[in-house]
Amino acid sequence: MLGLFDTxxxxxxxxxxxxxxxxxAGALVRFRAHYNPKGLQLDSEGGVQPHTGPVISSFFSMLRRVHRIEGWPGLYKGLMPSLLSTLVITIFLMIFLSDSNLRHGTYSAPDAGVVGILVYSIFAMLVSLPQVIITNRAITTPHKLPYLNPIYSLRVLLTPTERRRPWILYLTPGLLATQVAxxxxxxxxxxxxxxxxxxxxxxPGLPRSEEISPVKLVIFFVIALLSTIILTPLEVIAIRLSIQRNHAAPEFNSISQEEEGDADEATEYAGVEEDVIGLRTEREPYVGLIDCGKRIIEEEGWGALYRAWWLTTLGSLSGAFS
Structure with missing residues (x-):
């Protein structure tokens, strides 16, 4: 256990x-969740209509837009679920790890070979998946959520179906497949x-320079960079699928999203006349990993799958050499 000072x-x-x-993280989630279709679309009668939603071209543009429209409270959307999950993990480490290990940051996934690490990582993902879904929805909702009223917030973020059967979150079309991939x-x-x-x-520790082959190091560095081509679309698709709510009303199919009744009394930001981001229509949900990728390309172009790719590259490099 840690002492008072260390705690x-x-x-x-x-x-x-x-x-x-x-x-x-909130700006990244919103940037990747933002629905920005190509300039012209067809309406229900086959007529051409221009897209009138906000056009956001970069991660930093999104960061500035959130601050301009919703202020500092908007920048800290998703704080409470992030704080609660982080506190649970921190308390677990403080209880079950030694003082020296925690202080020096030596905790890592168990060294049980590639298969063992894969199983461990998937298990950790399954445990945290509901928290990820709730956090992403809290970030992307246009409604103002109270910090200390989780019941109210869950009524805004989850459909009645999801509140009655919370395990249905694991059945969100394509989400588990995307995370596992x-x-x-x-x-x-x-x-x-x-x-x-x-x-x-x-x-353990840093290897000496003479122990590492420069050629192999460059090869691995290039492979880690090229991994962005695969990892970024998976991350974008995961965010799109996580904010897609599950509903099972008779007039909808089991993956359609609820349009009325969830947030009728939810508070909007004072003085806000425009949404920070645009969200895709709830009448035509994505039905899986492949379908989501195909529709993003068809409706928004390849660039939508590679939003903030450089952040994925930084994450790949730091993770690869950690």
């Missing part, structure tokens, strides 16, 4: 990291290649 240090660093990361590529792909080319990086 305060851990909690202080946790608060600082959330203060910095929550606005950045993302994890499998990193663990079976990048990690296996790293173990093959640079096994020295798996050892």
């Amino acid at each position: 305060m240090v851990v909690l202080g660093s946790l608060a600082l990291s959330l203060a910095i990361l929550v606005p950045l 993302h994890i499998a590529y990193i663990v079976l792909g990048l990690r296996s290649i790293r173990q093959l080319l640079l096994p020295e990086l798996a050892n």
Whole structure:
């Protein structure tokens, strides 16, 4: 167990990291969730109509737009689910890990080979999936959610079907497949290649420069960079699918989203006359991983699948060499 001083240090660093990361993560989720179809669309009668929603071209443009329209509270949407999940993980580490391990940040996934790490990673994803869905929806909802009223917030974010049968969140079309594909590529792909080319990086501490082949290091660096081509679309698709609510009313099919009744009394931001982002129509939901990717390309173009690709590249490189 940690002493009082160490506990305060851990909690202080946790608060600082959330203060910095929550606005950045929120802008990323909104940027990738934003529905920005091509200039001309067909209406229900086959006529051509121009798209009138906001056009947001970059991650930093989204960050500025959130602050302009919703202010600082908008930048910290999703704070409470992020804080609660982080606190649970931190308390677990403080209880079950030694003082020195936690202080020096030596905790990692169990070293049980590629298959063991894959199983561990998928299990961790399954445990955290409801929290990810709720966080992404809290970030993208146009409604103002109270920090200390989770019942009200869940009524806004979840459909009656999802509240009655919360396990249906795991059946959100294509979401589990997307998350598993993302994890499998990193663990079976990048990690296996790293173990093959640079096994020295798996050892504790920093390896000496003479232990690493410069040629193999460059090869692995290039592979990690090229992984952005695969990982970024999976991350964009995962966000799109996670905000797609499940509904089972007779007039809808089982994957259609609810349009009325959830947020009739939800509070809007004062003085806000426009939404921060546009969301895709609820009448035609994505039906799976492949369908989501195809529709994004057809309706919005290839660029929508690679929004903020450079953040994925940074994550791939830091994860590959950690």
